Amino acid sequence: MTGSNFSQSRKKNSFTDDHRPGIGETAIAVNSVSKSFKELRAVKNVSFSVPRGACFGLLGPNGAGKTTMMKMLYGKSPRDNPEPGQIRVFGYDPLDNELEIKQVSGIVPQDDNLDVELSVIQNLMIYARFYGIKKSDAGERIDYLLEFMELTEKSRSRIRELSGGMRRRLIIARALINNPMLLVLDEPTTGLDPQVRHLIWDKLRKLRSDGVTILLTTHYMEEAFQLCDRLMIMHLGQTIMEGAPADLVRDNIERFVLEIYDSNCGEIAVSKNYRIEKSGGSRTLLYSDRIAVLEKLTEKFCSGGFYLRQSNLEDVFMKATGRDLNE
Amino acid sequence: MNDEAKNGTIAVTPPPVYSRLFSVWYRHFRVYTKNLVSNGLPPFIEPLFFLAGVGLGLGNYVGLIDGAEYINFLAAGVIVPPAMFTSAYECTFGTFIRLEFDKVYDGMISASITIYDLLIGEMLFAGTKSLFFSFAVLTVVSAFGLIPSPVAVLCPLVGFMTGLMFAALSLFITSFVKNINHFNFYFTGLLTPMFFFSGIIFPLKDLPAPLRIAAEFLPLTHSASLMRSLCFGRFPVRLAFDLAYMALFTAVFGALAIRMLKKRILQ
Known part of the structure; x- marks a missing residue:
């Protein structure tokens, strides 16, 4: 090298x-x-x-x-x-x-x-x-x-x-x-x-x-x-x-997130099992520490209309600084 | 030293000031000499046109000036303006491009260069260019046997001082210019009149009194006065005044320019 x-x-x-x-x-x-x-x-x-x-x-x-x-x-x-x-x-x-x-x-x-x-x-x-x-x-x-x-x-x-x-x-x-x-x-x-x-x-x-x-x-x-x-x-x-990257993710955000692209696919009910964050446009994010909760939800949505993943630093960043444009 | 060690301060030796100034000067020198022919030849050619056009053409209609032929009077005069113009161009258009378009200054002051090194180095380089330009013109007019006194070998030094003086003034102008086209006001409004009313192509003593007094305030008048004295080997008392004027003018406008450009470059 x-x-x-x-x-x-x-x-x-x-x-x-x-x-x-x-x-x-x-x-x-x-x-x-x-x-x-x-x-x-x-x-x-x-x-x-x-x-x-x-x-x-x-x-x-x-x-x-x-x-x-x-x-x-x-x-x-x-x-x-x-x-x-x-x-x-x-x-x-x-x-x-x-x-x-x-x-x-x-x-x-x-x-x-x-x-x-x-x-x-x-x-x-x-x-x-x-x-x-x-x-x-x-x-x-x-x-x-x-x-x-x-x-x-x-x-x-x-x-x-x-x-x-x-x-x-x-x-x-x-x-x-x-x-x-x-x-x-x-x-x-x-x-x-x-x-x-x-x-x-x-x-x-x-x-x-x-x-x-x-x-x-x-x-x-x-x-x-x-x-x-x-x-x-x-x-x-x-x-x-401020903190180590992994600690920031661990301490400041739920472990999993379900991204829903097309809210016409199904109803999103308010629940204490997950936290709802609206993004610009039609995207909705549901955060939870329990993946099972989110998995259960996906059953009602049409395929391709959602994405279930681990939360990451970007989620922390968005939570900390807001989803609106800052300019 | 002990105090520093306690605070965890490391020992660092930045380059000394002369080395920093030289490095800034050298950057400009390097860029300038990249196009040596196109940058270095004109100062040798220009005075030929000037002397031929104005000296020979107009000279036939002009009598003796202070006992000298017009062509000799003019030859001593033409050493001055190139020193002014080259420095003025360098520290207006040149400086503006480095400052706003190419962002070269930002790069330079990220290294071990202070804003003072940057601007003083810039002035020294402009002075050097003026020295070279007056040297070039002096060579040409001397080759034609138009310079009576051997003391004229000192003319490039006056060129250097002229360069510093106009670098200071031009940097000062540049410090508040926001649009590069606005330099036209400076060139047309200030430098061109100075070219005509500083005793370069005709002597000031025959002008009406108010104009003559006004001309004494123009910086170029003092460069021209010094330059002509050296060319003719005459040393009247006013030379001390000329020198003092140039030194003071350079110091005042140099300080103002640095103060204002510092505000503009550091945020």
């Missing part, structure tokens, strides 16, 4: 080796932080912490404040100050020490901001310079990263010639150029095909197993479930719930 020698290469191209995480230490500590844009309070009193080497996910509908929360960590968006809120990233406050934080972090933004006037390899060379990486070290590191993100053949290409998936992989490679201890990814796989998505997941898992702390936002519940040790669901700038 490509990239299987990441640890070795890390030693060879040592930029930040002296700072490998110690177990149990905190990478990110956020304490009742708020952020206002004119009238809008985009982030309200949010707190969370991420231990070193963990993967932490921020979930929430558009406008929940996820991106703003991330930008506050590395100085792109200054938090409301003076206010009691506090942010520490590896012990540094982004209001005072954004450079120290950025020096050991890799940022993968939501918008593609590659330098379209430069080729793939030039993008990486120039970016290495921003971190003060020596040219010879950068060359070696870039070869390795292009291979890691499976872009070696594209190294001389112009940015405009790359597909969306290649650009995304290049941005991730760029974020890894300084061998970061923290990788911040804002919707890393939005709009990508399943092959690229799975490739990126593999790479992120590899990085995590190498001790890189990962903070990501996503709209894909499967992505969150697969990658994250802990999740925080945000809504309208506030934290709604």
